[in-house]
Amino acid sequence: MSETSTGGAVRGLSPQLWRPVANGLAALLILIACAWALNVPRYLGVSYYPQQFFALILSMALPLAFLSYPARRTSQRITLPWHDLALAVLAMATMLYITINYPQLVLQIFSRPMAVWLPGLIVTLLVLEALRRATGWALVIIIAAFLIYAMFGNYIPGRLQGRAQPWDLLAGYMAFDSNGILGLPISVAATVVITFILFGSLLATTGGTRFFTDAAMLGMGRFRGGSMKIAVLASGLFGSISGSAVANVVGTGVITIPMIKKDGYPAHKAAAIEAVASTGGQLMPPVMGASAFLMAEFLSVPYSTIVVAALVPAILYYVALFIQADLEAARLNIAPVPKDALPSGKGVIFGLHFVFAFAVLIYALFVMRWQPEKAALLGALSLMLTALIFGYQGERPKIGALIGTLASTGHAVVEIILISAASGLVIGALNVTGLSFNLTYLLVQVGGGSVIALLALSAIVCIILGMGLPTLGVYVLLAALVAPALVQVGIEPIAAHLYVLYFGMMSMITPPIALAAFAAASIARAPAMATGWAAMRFGWSAYVIPVLFVFSPTLIMIGAPVDIAIAIITAVMGVWLISAAFAGFFARRLSGAMRGLFAAFGLLALIPAGAFPGAEVSDLLGVAGGIAVMTFEIIKRKRLAAGGAA
Incomplete structure (x- = not known):
């Protein structure tokens, strides 16, 4: 009306x-x-x-x-x-x-x-x-x-x-x-967040959004389940900048979900994978839905420290999602995207100057060590200059459109500024009443001194408090209420803050109030609860990985380089095995017993060596057992194929 x-x-x-x-x-x-x-x-x-x-x-x-x-x-x-x-x-x-x-x-x-x-x-x-x-x-x-x-x-x-x-x-x-x-x-929102959203708005105005979508289609469309992989890649790229999982679902899902359904995926799975990919964008550096900058302020550490710590868990999240998309496609015999539906490779190559803007941004952040807001403005300037010079697919942005981006960005940041101002009311109430200390003490007391019990309780609290809230609101609330209790029992502060962010964001795909999943379901015209349960399955890694980096900070790049490298390699192996178990497919369809073995060995491999005394042995068992079952399945498939040919 x-x-x-x-x-x-x-x-x-x-x-x-x-x-x-x-x-x-x-x-x-x-x-x-x-x-x-x-x-x-x-x-x-x-x-x-x-x-x-x-x-x-x-x-x-x-x-x-x-x-x-x-x-x-x-x-x-x-x-x-x-x-x-x-x-x-x-x-x-x-x-x-x-x-x-x-x-x-x-x-x-x-x-x-x-x-x-x-x-x-x-x-x-x-x-x-x-x-x-x-x-x-x-x-x-x-x-x-x-x-x-x-x-x-x-x-x-x-x-x-x-x-x-x-x-x-x-x-x-x-x-x-x-x-x-x-x-x-609001100090973070009024400076860093605004400049990064301006960068993202200029990306849309200059054709950069179209370039990255085309690049995702060109890179992934030729493979089985290409449409699903396009959704994972495109939503992951833009979810970090959007600051809202639901907004990302609506923005990219209207394109990706019909494409996935057209390829033959069930509607609820098409919606689920878009919801999980969009939610993961809030966990992916460098922006992390604006929470990365606020986390740096809360912890009084350089922004680059947060980016480095968050990188490996976010990559594992998308590796798990990508593998499941691939294996689901194999199980359902989903063909690649038709060649006539793919963009021209020559046209996409002429858009590579958009990548230059990201290179400038990263160089300013990590080499020149500029403040994030200045780095974002430098990236925005380089983006405008290269777009005006080169354009994309024969189109150059008009000066009026670039100026109009100021107004569209201003409208886009209002919600985040309001959330930030309102979050200050929560922090003020915690400080002026002493509730922050009291709640920390109560959580630790209820946890009974057990780190595992406290982690489980905190995860439940995070999912409940995160229901229905935008990313920045979720993080501020949980950073003030739950993270201090985790730090109090000796958990690494960065690990504690990433832990609450992960479980707060999982409220977006966890029924009964899975807003991102339900938004995707409405686009796909799929049952809401079925989409929510499928999204939990696709996003399983986000419920497991935070627990692992709490017990072993090697997964957030804290520790000796050799230990970090081993933890990453074994974690990728574990993610692959467990994803195969969830998909029910590796080289061929997996039996129930084999799915159990894949999951068990994957979990053992996923556990970092420093998680607890003797974890090195479980890591070794997981990797060795995983290689064994994967080899068995490949050999079995080849024998069956040879027998069929004979």
Whole structure:
């Protein structure tokens, strides 16, 4: 439904009036974020608190949310109602007030004057309402529960009892303190995340998205199950930048799912593999759905450390998915993509300049050691220059389209900025009440001192808390609530944070609330629950690998180089064996007993040598046994083929 009056008369502003304003705000938001990333204020001799910059970003993002998102998420925004215009003006005025007066007001939080608590209350309520419009009720309800706890936590019995805060103090604290709305999450979103999403938007505008899809088709379409492999590759590439598994499913799934179904795959499996591939994009460096940058800030380590640590588990995730796609194709006798449906190799070669932009980005990040936001802007600049010079398949982007990317990027980042601001409310409530310490103590106590019990409990909590939340919201919530308990029992901090991220993201493909799987099922017109269970099977590695790198950090590149290399090689072997067991196929269809052997030897090989005393022996048994059963199946197939020929 459009937002118009019942009598046909328009109530509010027409699109010709409000859309240019919204686009202008969106473009300005991106320009200001880029100026901050390039240190323009410092060169101009302007000095101010970082929180003033974050408040300035919110002074555009909050009004933009009320201009863009209707009050009812099912309705279509055409006419802008007057009440939404009033909320947009109120949001901008309040955030500009905070931006200008922040240095004086931040010192008065605990004296609680109206000049502090009133704008704080307004901003908190506006952030929650904008978040509801953008993402739905799930995250809003969770944050509201934390705010209620912050005011009445003294009534909770036992270890979870908190220090209750007066509502006016809480309102001012949330709006002005560096642990609240203007805290760490929005500092990452307003700088690094915005510049990387700008890079991704420019990739779409210049034809880079089409190039990578064509390259995936050209590289994988000639092999059995090519359509499935194209989905894995394309969704993995773009899932990292999108920041939302569901958005990635919708964006790439409309192309890949019909292609997979056309090749003969069952609808629920076509949907499942797209959901798993899209979800894995949130775990794949360098962006990891924006959580990589926030993780670096939480742990106070260089961003490159997070990328290196996350790389091997993410590769194993996709290796498992890719192998299953291949073996499923063999089992179902799925042919390669027809040659006439493949793009021209010559045309794809002329798009290799898009790879250069990624090379520039990686060089700036890891060789020049630039800050991520500056590296992303350099990559974006190189992308625009090469696209204007070379184009793709005879088309060059128009200057107007490149400028228009600023507005489209501004609209795209609003949701992430809102999530980041709202995440600050959770962190603020944890800090001001002492709940963070109490919850850590309780989890450790419930775990009974057993690392295995604590890991199992944490995994369940992560999957439950992650249900229905975007990637950044999932990570912030779990990093604040669950990760400290894992660190407390001696788990490597990076391993703990990656562990909660993995299990938080698995909520996207784990029934009963498997949003990514259900979104894919709706595109494939497949049963939702069947898709969810199939997605769990395809994504099995993400339930196992985090446990392994907790016990042996060699899988996150911590340890001696030789130990790391051995762990990676044996892990790949283990992933291959277990994937074959799930697919029920290797060189030929596997019997039930043989599937059991493949799974058992795969699990033994997957366990890193340093996981526990004597793990070297289990590793050796897994690899030797795996080679034996694989060899047996290959020989058996050849004998059967020879017998059939005879």
